Amino acid sequence: MYPIIQFALLPLLFTSAQSTPTPRSLPAKVHARTSSPGHGTLTTTTNGSIIHAVINNPPINLWDYKLAADVSSFVDTLATNVNTTTNPKVVIFSSANPDFFIAHYEIHALDASSPVLPPGNGTLIGEQLLRTRTNLATLPVIFIAEINGRTSGAGNEFAVQCDIRYAGPATSVSHLEVGFGLPPGAGGIQFLVKLIGRARALEYILSGRAVDAVTAAAIGWVNKAFGSAEELTQETDALAERIAAFPEQGLAAIKARVNVQKPSDTDLQGDNDLFTQLASTKVTQEAASLFLKVSENESAGTFELNLPKDLTEIVPPGS
Numbered sequence: 325m326y327p328i329i330q331f332a333l334l335p336l337l338f339t340s341a342q343s344t345p346t347p348r349s350l351p352a353k354v355h356a357r358t359s360s361p362g363h364g365t366l367t368t369t370t371n372g373s374i375i376h377a378v379i380n381n382p383p384i385n386l387w388d389y390k391l392a393a394d395v396s397s398f399v400d401t402l403a404t405n406v407n408t409t410t411n412p413k414v415v416i417f418s419s420a421n422p423d424f425f426i427a428h429y430e431i432h433a434l435d436a437s438s439p440v441l442p443p444g445n446g447t448l449i450g451e452q453l454l455r456t457r458t459n460l461a462t463l464p465v466i467f468i469a470e471i472n473g474r475t476s477g478a479g480n481e482f483a484v485q486c487d488i489r490y491a492g493p494a495t496s497v498s499h500l501e502v503g504f505g506l507p508p509g510a511g512g513i514q515f516l517v518k519l520i521g522r523a524r525a526l527e528y529i530l531s532g533r534a535v536d537a538v539t540a541a542a543i544g545w546v547n548k549a550f551g552s553a554e555e556l557t558q559e560t561d562a563l564a565e566r567i568a569a570f571p572e573q574g575l576a577a578i579k580a581r582v583n584v585q586k587p588s589d590t591d592l593q594g595d596n597d598l599f600t601q602l603a604s605t606k607v608t609q610e611a612a613s614l615f616l617k618v619s620e621n622e623s624a625g626t627f628e629l630n631l632p633k634d635l636t637e638i639v640p641p642g643s
């Protein structure tokens with residue numbers, strides 16, 4: 325019961341200007357094109373030991389039953405294939421939508437008065453988010469989020485649980501849960517605190533304010549900001565190729581040891597429990613209904629495009 329609200333490669337940049345003697349080629353291991361038909365919201369293309377996973381769930385890349393199922397089934401496959409030669413070394417998640425990376429969680433999964441309709445399943449959407457969170461953080465595969473466009477709530481939780489984040493000029497990262505009287509429930513708090521520190525995590529999670537790419541890079545929310553979508557893609561690909569040029573065992577060992585610093589399962593579970601407990605309150609239910617109303621059921625209109633600016637519009641009077 326978890327009602328949470330919530331790839332084109334360039335060669336390594338061994339240019340003639342650099343003194344590197346010989347260009348390093350990608351390992352010979354070749355994977356077949358990965359097919360993840362599902363609902364068609366995630367297209368994966370394999371090149372050597374890198375997979376490009378492109379999110380495309382119109383109109384706003386909502387974490388709804390379709391995207392939740394497609395992303396979790398892809399990541400579940402990686403989990404099943406741990407330590408086999410069918411797994412990639414690096415996965416890059418990007419979006420086909422220039423305005424949105426992943427908008428946010430499907431609010432119908434939160435609103436008991438307007439629940440997710442079949443074939444969707446609100447409980448399953450939450451379970452898939454949590455399982456994906458665990459897998460991204462722990463699998464011996466390096467996950468890079470190539471962020472451009474808006475991402476809030478569950479979208480940002482997904483982004484901060486990837487291992488590395490690069491951001492393009494249209495980036496807007498935020499948490500909107502505060503508008504619903506909720507804490508982020510699927511890791512947003514614990515992962516963000518590790519990235520930007522206690523005071524800034526409080527500033528942004530409490531205010532529901534968004535951060536652009538340059539600010540996000542300055543405070544550590546993302547690793548780097550790039551001035552154009554083209555540069556973002558080029559540099560993300562170059563980083564992925566560089567990482568993928570190194571032995572798999574080292575990549576896995578490094579991630580495992582860095583994970584000594586990752587948020588504890590107990591703390592992650594605590595966030596989840598509190599979220600779940602508060603989600604059924606009158607305040608949250610009213611806010612969720614208001615959100616669906618002002619966003620016209622999460623359409624690509626003014627409210628969603630301006631989010632989280634007008635987030636206070638969903639706050640129930642007197643709460």
Ligand SMILES: *[C@@H]1O[C@H](CO)[C@@H](O)[C@H](O)[C@H]1NC(C)=O
Nearest residue numbers: 332333334335336350371565
């Ligand atoms: C695959 O990677 C190779 C080596 O970096 C690159 O030259 C090629 O363009 C890539 N192919 C595609 C389809 O991305």
Ligand SMILES: *[C@@H]1O[C@H](CO)[C@@H](O)[C@H](O)[C@H]1NC(C)=O
Nearest residue numbers: 403406407464573576577580
């Ligand atoms: C994968 O291999 C690593 C390193 O040998 C090992 O620590 C880990 O337990 C293995 N994982 C699985 C699921 O087999």
Ligand SMILES: *[C@@H]1O[C@H](CO)[C@@H](O)[C@H](O)[C@H]1NC(C)=O
Nearest residue numbers: 325444445446447448449451
């Ligand atoms: C929805 O998903 C939950 C959790 O996986 C499952 O227990 C439940 O049976 C599903 N409900 C329906 C109507 O399929």
Ligand SMILES: *[C@@H]1O[C@H](CO)[C@@H](O)[C@H](O)[C@H]1NC(C)=O
Nearest residue numbers: 438439441616617619620621
């Ligand atoms: C939103 O969806 C609900 C339930 O599916 C429907 O009753 C309502 O008319 C929709 N509102 C808008 C603005 O589309």
